[in-house]
Amino acid sequence: MSDYAVRPITEAECRPTFDLLVRSLHGNPPPDERWERVRESWTAEGRTGAFHDGEPIGIASSFPTTLTVPGGATLEMAAVDGVGVRADWTRRGVLTAMMDAQLHDFAKRGFPVAALHASEALIYGRFGYGVATRMATMQVKKPAPLREGVAASGRVRLLSTDEAIETIPALYRRMDSGRPGAIVRPDLWWPIAFNWHLYADGGNHRVAVHTGPDGDDGFAKFHVVPQNTYLDPERGAALEIHDLHAANPEALAGLWRFLLSVDLVEVVNVRGRPVDDPVGLLLADPRRAQTIGVDDELWLRLIDVPAALAARTYGAAEPVVLEVQDRMLPGNRGRYRVGSDGVECTGADADLQLDVDTLAMLYLGGWEAGPLALSGRITGANAETLARTDALFRTRTQPWTGTHF
Ligand SMILES: CC(=O)SCCNC(=O)CCNC(=O)[C@H](O)C(C)(C)COP(=O)(O)OP(=O)(O)OC[C@H]1O[C@@H](n2cnc3c(N)ncnc32)[C@H](O)[C@@H]1OP(=O)(O)O
Numbered sequence: 001m002s003d004y005a006v007r008p009i010t011e012a013e014c015r016p017t018f019d020l021l022v023r024s025l026h027g028n029p030p031p032d033e034r035w036e037r038v039r040e041s042w043t044a045e046g047r048t049g050a051f052h053d054g055e056p057i058g059i060a061s062s063f064p065t066t067l068t069v070p071g072g073a074t075l076e077m078a079a080v081d082g083v084g085v086r087a088d089w090t091r092r093g094v095l096t097a098m099m100d101a102q103l104h105d106f107a108k109r110g111f112p113v114a115a116l117h118a119s120e121a122l123i124y125g126r127f128g129y130g131v132a133t134r135m136a137t138m139q140v141k142k143p144a145p146l147r148e149g150v151a152a153s154g155r156v157r158l159l160s161t162d163e164a165i166e167t168i169p170a171l172y173r174r175m176d177s178g179r180p181g182a183i184v185r186p187d188l189w190w191p192i193a194f195n196w197h198l199y200a201d202g203g204n205h206r207v208a209v210h211t212g213p214d215g216d217d218g219f220a221k222f223h224v225v226p227q228n229t230y231l232d233p234e235r236g237a238a239l240e241i242h243d244l245h246a247a248n249p250e251a252l253a254g255l256w257r258f259l260l261s262v263d264l265v266e267v268v269n270v271r272g273r274p275v276d277d278p279v280g281l282l283l284a285d286p287r288r289a290q291t292i293g294v295d296d297e298l299w300l301r302l303i304d305v306p307a308a309l310a311a312r313t314y315g316a317a318e319p320v321v322l323e324v325q326d327r328m329l330p331g332n333r334g335r336y337r338v339g340s341d342g343v344e345c346t347g348a349d350a351d352l353q354l355d356v357d358t359l360a361m362l363y364l365g366g367w368e369a370g371p372l373a374l375s376g377r378i379t380g381a382n383a384e385t386l387a388r389t390d391a392l393f394r395t396r397t398q399p400w401t402g403t404h405f
Pocket residue numbers: 024025080081082083084085086089090091092093094095096097116117118119120122123
């Protein structure tokens with residue numbers, strides 16, 4: 001029998017579990033004033049803790065949102081936003097116990113999918129999470145003027161902290177990209193993930209908004225980091241973009257034109273962009289923009305495989321029969337016939353076998369079946385079956401979430 005208990009946290013346990021999370025990520029727990037700004041975002045609902053003698057030793061937190069899937073439908077999603085185990089309790093199965101409790105809780109509450117961003121890539125595959133979207137890190141070296149003829153006729157203005165907190169959530173809501181992988185940012189996301197960084201003690205980020213003919217249609221949150229030193233006093237700063245969303249090509253170009261024009265900056269860095277981000281194509285000299293890394297973004301967990309498979313659309317191809325394994329949620333095990341006319345459970349012979357984490361990788365269209373087979377994640381398929389799988393699962397745009405949680 002274990003010497004800790006895993007259970008939902010109470011309201012009184014919100015702050016100690018938040019502090020535990022922050023400490024597990026090597027941060028400093030917030031003083032009272034900062035805690036006041038985020039406490040409404042960290043309620044007891046959806047938070048599972050591990051306790052020893054009444055003291056929290058682990059936390060696995062989540063909030064409800066929705067995920068856009070290929071074809072444009074949205075699915076209720078549990079967003080796992082904070083996982084940590086106290087350093088003196090690690091590698092004793094605390095996370096495993098919390099994940100088990102959390103997955104069954106999500107199933108009971110009717111979430112067909114869950115997702116997270118992983119601090120390390122070795123942790124979550126064992127619990128059935130697979131990398132469903134990837135993100136690019138890009139760097140633009142100045143000077144980097146836009147290509148002649150790029151339409152960027154709108155205006156960009158900087159917001160005060162209060163204006164940003166007031167206006168950006170509504171602007172983001174209006175900019176539904178329809179891209180597979182996008183999520184709704186619920187009210188509780190903003191204080192903890194966006195507003196927090198606008199205050200001097202949280203990062204001093206600035207927010208720029210683009211206005212086109214129909215009103216505000218894009219924004220960028222950024223932060224300028226000095227790079228000058230005693231021996232190199234004139235070195236330009238690095239401008240780091242933390243959140244960039246545009247409703248149309250003109251807004252995207254207008255925001256980039258502004259960000260690349262900020263004085264005393266020699267380089268603009270941006271993480272978390274879609275892997276098909278077009279910034280290089282906007283520039284007169286495309287080599288000024290480089291993709292310097294591609295990382296995993298959204299780790300997706302299919303909680304209810306039949307419901308998730310049925311929610312998305314598929315390309316035109318003959319059906320494939322997938323045989324799915326799931327160690328933690330055995331109800332998902334089985335064979336599914338996936339075709340352009342829909343999905344059904346079947347007793348037919350399987351065309352290929354895969355685990356539920358690999359199915360999550362295919363699900364939003366972020367991976368081709370070939371590399372998944374070459375790496376042993378898909379078994380039993382010949383080249384024709386893999387081509388058919390791609391024709392069914394491939395999406396028009398690369399999936400991208402663009403919201404960190
Ligand atoms: C969604 C998010 O919030 S991501 C943030 C995750 N949190 C952090 O990174 C904070 C710092 N780390 C921690 O708090 C903890 O180390 C955790 C949460 C990552 C892991 O918690 P633990 O209680 O140690 O995990 P647990 O003992 O259940 O380990 C389960 C398995 O995963 C493995 N594992 C756990 N963490 C890691 C890791 N960081 N790297 C490699 N393997 C790991 C264990 O070795 C174990 O493997 P086994 O089943 O083959 O023996």
